[in-house]
Structure formats: C-alpha cells, structure tokens
Amino acid sequence: xxxxxxLEELQAIARQIRRHIIEMTGAAKSGHPGGSLSxxxxxxxxxxxxxxxxxxxxxxxxxxxxxxxxxxxAAPVLYAVLAECGYEAAPRELLKTLRKLxxxxxxxxxxxxxxxxxxxxxxxxxxxxxxxxxxxxxxLNGNPSRTYVLLGDGEIQEGQIWEAAxxxxxxxxxxxxAIVDYNKMQLxxxxxxxxxxxxxxxxxxxxxxxxxxxxGHSIPALQAAFTLAREVRGRPTVIIAxxxxxxxxxxxxxxxxxxxxxxxxxxxxxxxxxLA
Numbered sequence: 001x002x003x004x005x006x007l008e009e010l011q012a013i014a015r016q017i018r019r020h021i022i023e024m025t026g027a028a029k030s031g032h033p034g035g036s037l038s039x040x041x042x043x044x045x046x047x048x049x050x051x052x053x054x055x056x057x058x059x060x061x062x063x064x065x066x067x068x069x070x071x072x073x074a075a076p077v078l079y080a081v082l083a084e085c086g087y088e089a090a091p092r093e094l095l096k097t098l099r100k101l102x103x104x105x106x107x108x109x110x111x112x113x114x115x116x117x118x119x120x121x122x123x124x125x126x127x128x129x130x131x132x133x134x135x136x137x138x139x140l141n142g143n144p145s146r147t148y149v150l151l152g153d154g155e156i157q158e159g160q161i162w163e164a165a166x167x168x169x170x171x172x173x174x175x176x177x178a179i180v181d182y183n184k185m186q187l188x189x190x191x192x193x194x195x196x197x198x199x200x201x202x203x204x205x206x207x208x209x210x211x212x213x214x215x216g217h218s219i220p221a222l223q224a225a226f227t228l229a230r231e232v233r234g235r236p237t238v239i240i241a242x243x244x245x246x247x248x249x250x251x252x253x254x255x256x257x258x259x260x261x262x263x264x265x266x267x268x269x270x271x272x273x274x275l276a
Contacts, residue, residue, distance in 0.1 A: 009046060011218050015248075017077060018037055025265075029262050034246045042181065045226065058087050065146045068118055069127070070124070070127020071121075071181060072127075089114050115237050135147045139173070145175070148179065150259065153197060162207065179239045182242050185256055187260065
C-alpha cells in the first residue's frame with residue numbers, strides 16, 4: 001500500500017489522471033470521457049488517499065482490498081490510476097493504445113488483457129453482485145480484505161443491482177462499500193428525463209444499507225466517508241457521491257454529448273490547456 005499523500009499531492013494526481021483520460025480517449029477517437037472524468041477523485045482517494053490496501057509489486061496478495069469498476073465504460077480512469085500506481089502490467093507508455101487490438105487497455109476492463117483487474121466488467125448491473133460474492137467469500141475465509149465497487153447512476157436503474165443490495169443487507173456483508181458516481185446523467189441524457197432515481201438515499205436505506213452522502217469531488221469528504229464505512233458493522237455501506245459529468249473540462253461538464261464521444265484533436269488541446 002502506498003504512503004498516504006497530502007491533499008496537494010492528491011489534487012495534482014487528479015489533474016494528471018484527467019490529462020491521461022483526455023489524451024487516451026482523444027488518441028482512440030472513441031471512449032467515454034464524461035463518466036471517467038466524474039470519477040477521478042473517487043479513484044484517486046481510494047488508491048492514493050490511504051484507503052485501499054494493495055501492493056503493485058504483489059498484485060495477487062491474498063489480503064489486498066478489491067476494487068471493481070462496475071461502470072466499466074469508465075475504464076480510462078481506472079487504467080490511468082493503475083498506471084500511476086506503478087503496476088507492471090499497466091504501463092503508462094501504453095495508455096494511448098486505448099481500444100487498440102492487443103492493447104492491455106481494452107474499451108472495457110478485460111482481465112484477459114490486464115490480469116491485475118479483479119474482474120472483467122462493463123455489462124452493466126453486475127458489479128455489485130461480484131462485490132457481494134467477494135465480500136462474502138472473504139468473511140467465510142477469515143480474510144481481512146474489503147471490497148469497493150463503483151456504480152454508475154444510470155446503471156443502478158437495473159434490477160440486478162437491487163437484488164444484490166438485498167443480498168448484502170440480509171447477509172450483513174459489512175466489508176463491502178459501494179460508491180454511486182451520481183453525476184445525474186446517462187447515455188440517453190439526464191437521469192431525471194430517462195428514469196428518475198430520487199429519492200435515492202431512502203431507497204438504499206430501505207434496502208438495509210448504511211448510507212453516506214458526499215461531494216464526490218472533495219477528497220477530504222471522500223476520505224472521511226471511507227473511514228466511516230470501515231467502522232460500520234452488520235450491514236454494507238453505500239456512498240452517494242455527487243459529481244459532475246466531464247468534471248475539470250469546461251466544455252465537457254454537464255454535457256451529455258461527452259458520455260460516449262471522444263474529444264477531437266482541437267478539443268484535446270483545449271482541454272489539456274485547462275488541465276495544465
């Protein structure tokens with residue numbers, strides 16, 4: 001596990017991750033920049049902010065914490081973070097090969113190409129079930145590892161999410177923390193115009209979960225929430241992280257276009273200037 005970094009260092013890493021996302025999707029001429037950018041602080045806090053227990057030199061360490069990117073289309077943010085962490089299987093110099101044949105950085109996380117991943121994801125709605133299985137298995141095995149799973153807000157419109165939520169509460173799986181990247185947008189537009197999720201906090205509470213609500217771009221708030229989640233006993237925790245789709249790039253913020261459209265070369269240049 002890497003040494004916990006200062007807030008200034010974490011914010012600098014977040015800017016670098018955003019630059020990687022822009023460069024990767026720009027080079028690929030495809031991908032999902034909006035939902036990758038909204039999740040940056042969440043993953044930076046997990047991997048660099050003293051939350052996840054992991055060792056890049058021992059990716060198969062049995063007692064490592066697990067992270068599952070259930071919203072697999074946001075793969076660029078995970079790839080950039082793994083590269084910055086120093087995983088040998090996730091080289092920084094190959095980030096711009098995103099979505100190329102044979103690249104470790106496929107369009108969605110694929111364990112066959114990038115074995116340090118905990119799971120292949122991207123078929124939406126399944127990540128929470130994976131997390132519950134990992135958490136339940138860890139408890140049965142007496143393993144101290146925790147599992148963290150990042151869900152998209154559009155994704156949680158799917159029924160399998162709520163089946164997994166019932167399972168986790170019923171079996172008191174308190175070593176799993178879910179995070180909802182609540183940027184209020186999905187492929188077809190704004191959540192409220194497709195299938196409204198509100199009231200979201202009471203929904204999770206009704207399913208028996210401990211619920212925390214935070215600014216998903218505030219690293220200190222995220223650190224505090226993850227600390228509280230570790231202390232909860234007898235039920236799983238979900239963190240509702242309020243975020244901005246396309247965060248950090250002015251013309252991408254709250255713009256549905258950039259859910260699944262890559263920036264043009266001119267837009268890449270503009271975005272990198274903003275992120276300098």
